[in-house]
Amino acid sequence: MRGRGQTPIVPAGNVAGRALTTVIAIMTFLAALTVGAVSLVTDTAGRWQNDISNEITVQVKPADGLDMAQALETVRQIALQTPGVKGATVLDEAATGRLLEPWLGEGVDLQELPVPRLVVVSIDTGDPPNFEFMRQELQEAVPQADLDDHRAWVSRLVTMARTVVFVGVFVLALVIVATTLTVVFATRGAMSGNRHIVEVLHFVGARSSFIAREFERHFLRLGLIGAAAGGAVAIVVFVVLGHLTEANRQTPEADQISALFGSFTIGWTGYVGVLLLVATVAALTALTSRLTVTRHLAEIDMISPVEN
Structure with a gap:
């Protein structure tokens, strides 16, 4: 040593x-x-x-003569009636405006812009709904509705x-x-x-x-x-x-x-x-x-x- x-x-x-x-x-x-x-x-x-696996979104695009509030409520009710759905929430104008603030700034008037509105749907990951069936139901009730299950993401x-x-x-x-x-x-x-x-x-x-x-x-x-x-x-x-x-x-x-x-x-x-x-x-x-x-x-x- x-x-x-x-x-x-x-x-x-x-x-x-x-x-x-x-x-x-x-x-x-x-x-x-x-x-x-x-x-x-x-x-x-x-x-x-x-987060994506727990939620899906339904986008409702504005169109002439479309009652947006009624369309959003219809989408929400159809989602709630679908097996495998735990909840559905309409994203209000304030929340939608906050999402657009980085690009459009504060104080955006959504009534003057053709901005799509969203319905956030919570799903049961253990027993998810049939997305194709749900998509067909939504298209028949509200043609402007587009379901996104985020599988591509x-x-x-x-x-x-x-x-x-x-x-x-x-x-x-x-x-x-x-x-x-x-x-x-x-x-x-x-x-x-x-x-x-x-x-x-x-x-x-x-x-x-x-x-x-x-x-x-x-x-x-x-x-x-x-x-x-x-x-x-x-x-x-x-x-x-x-x-x-x-x-x-x-x-x-x-x-x-x-x-x-x-x-x-x-x-x-x-x-x-x-x-x-x-x-x-x-x-x-x-x-x-x-x-x-x-x-x-x-x-x-x-x-x-x-x-x-």
């Missing part, structure tokens, strides 16, 4: 070590952003899919979520490969700078495991510092974005953004993913350095008999 006052094989605070720590921090930060983005999109897509959401997860995994793989190569080069550089010390220790009988463990400790410390710094910065970014979204939620534009992406909070799964990423990067850094040193010492053993 190395004594308390013994100088370590690899200097703890050299320039190369600080540069490697910075590179690991940057890579971990980018990877943590990817993990958070994947978690955010996955959670949001799951929330969309859950669900399909697009699932496809989008899978694509984001695939891209995220691909980016993480690239970061891991880049980190591995960086550690390999950094380890070889550290060994090159301490080559004579390493070879002397090796030739006088120091075990390869001892030398490799010294490098492993050194790079594990660098990996932990760099990965923890990058992960912490990424967590701070997500926390700040979440607070900014909550603070600006009162505006119509923020309401639409929140409806699409939530509050930009990644949830406990995202934070756990970032912590696992930090641990993985640190362990990968230590393991890569150990394997590199072990392989280099094995090459020395193969060359030495030839020289002798």
Whole structure:
């Protein structure tokens, strides 16, 4: 074992070590952003899919001579009488106006615009209604009514979520490969700078495991510092974005953004993913350095008999 006052094989605070720590921090930060983005999109897509599967909408388009209030009430009654429907609510003019505020501004007079009106229908997910039958009933009673069961949206959401997860995994793989190569080069550089010390220790009988463990400790410390710094910065970014979204939620534009992406909070799964990423990067850094040193010492053993 190395004594308390013994100088370590690899200097703890050299320039190369600080540069490697910075590179690991940057890579971990980018990877943590990817993990958070994947978690955010996955959670949001799951929330969309859950909301969409619980509700359908019936759109009533305005037409000449159409009594909109009567048509909406007819649609609501037909929906309530359909098996599998738990409730139906007419979206009033105030709620419709709030939906249009980001595009048309405040104080929109719906009486002067040919704006379709909506009836929101809650369905029983365990025993959903027959949508085709319901669509036919609505068309016969109110020809201007158009039922949307959101199946196209669900399909697009699932496809989008899978694509984001695939891209995220691909980016993480690239970061891991880049980190591995960086550690390999950094380890070889550290060994090159301490080559004579390493070879002397090796030739006088120091075990390869001892030398490799010294490098492993050194790079594990660098990996932990760099990965923890990058992960912490990424967590701070997500926390700040979440607070900014909550603070600006009162505006119509923020309401639409929140409806699409939530509050930009990644949830406990995202934070756990970032912590696992930090641990993985640190362990990968230590393991890569150990394997590199072990392989280099094995090459020395193969060359030495030839020289002798």
